[in-house]
Amino acid sequence: MPGADSLKKRKIVVLGSRSVGKSSLVRQFIENHFDESYHPTIESTLHKTLKYHGAEFDCEIIDTAGQDEYSILGSKHTIGIHGYVLVYSVTSRNSFNMIQIIHDKILNFCGTEDIPCVIVGTKTDLQSSRQIQPLEGEKLAQKNNAGWVGNERQK
Numbered sequence: 001m002p003g004a005d006s007l008k009k010r011k012i013v014v015l016g017s018r019s020v021g022k023s024s025l026v027r028q029f030i031e032n033h034f035d036e037s038y039h040p041t042i043e044s045t046l047h048k049t050l051k052y053h054g055a056e057f058d059c060e061i062i063d064t065a066g067q068d069e070y071s072i073l074g075s076k077h078t079i080g081i082h083g084y085v086l087v088y089s090v091t092s093r094n095s096f097n098m099i100q101i102i103h104d105k106i107l108n109f110c111g112t113e114d115i116p117c118v119i120v121g122t123k124t125d126l127q128s129s130r131q132i133q134p135l136e137g138e139k140l141a142q143k144n145n146a147g148w149v150g151n152e153r154q155k
């Protein structure tokens with residue numbers, strides 16, 4: 001088994017509005033655990049080793065504080081990043097609109113036309129509060145050449 005130093009490293013940053021479920025998503029991925037309580041994130045970096053197509057990767061996942069249109073995207077969230085996870089809540093149109101704003105900020109900062117990105121719609125269990133239909137999420141992902149996850153329940 002290879003040591004940690006010989007693993008391929010991948011840096012992923014998770015961005016989105018406040019309280020959309022970024023930390024819950026990361027915790028679910030790393031610990032397979034869901035927490036009902038809300039603790040606003042300042043920023044935390046977590047690690048997970050995973051195997052993909054026979055190769056082992058050391059993934060560094062940066063769980064960021066909630067963004068709004070005035071938040072400044074720093075180099076920490078743009079330089080040396082291998083992939084972006086942009087998260088909205090299906091119960092919040094504001095958080096959905098924020099995805100395009102964040103996406104455009106990243107493109108602008110990096111000076112590229114495309115980024116490796118997955119858009120995730122959370123809180124799909126809250127059907128009666130849903131404001132964003134799956135088709136809207138899918139279309140947004142297509143428009144931005146991104147992957148999309150919007151039907152998974154993490155709770």
Ligand SMILES: Nc1nc2c(ncn2[C@@H]2O[C@H](COP(=O)(O)OP(=O)(O)OP(=O)(O)O)[C@@H](O)[C@H]2O)c(=O)[nH]1
Pocket residue numbers: 016017018019020021022023024025035036037038039040041042064065066067122123124125126153154155
């Ligand atoms: N019902 C439901 N609640 C969720 C889901 N995901 C997260 N939550 C709840 O939403 C609240 C906010 O979740 P967090 O994961 O802390 O959100 P966050 O985006 O990291 O928040 P910030 O740190 O402020 O940016 C918590 O009370 C979670 O339990 C979900 O899929 N369904």
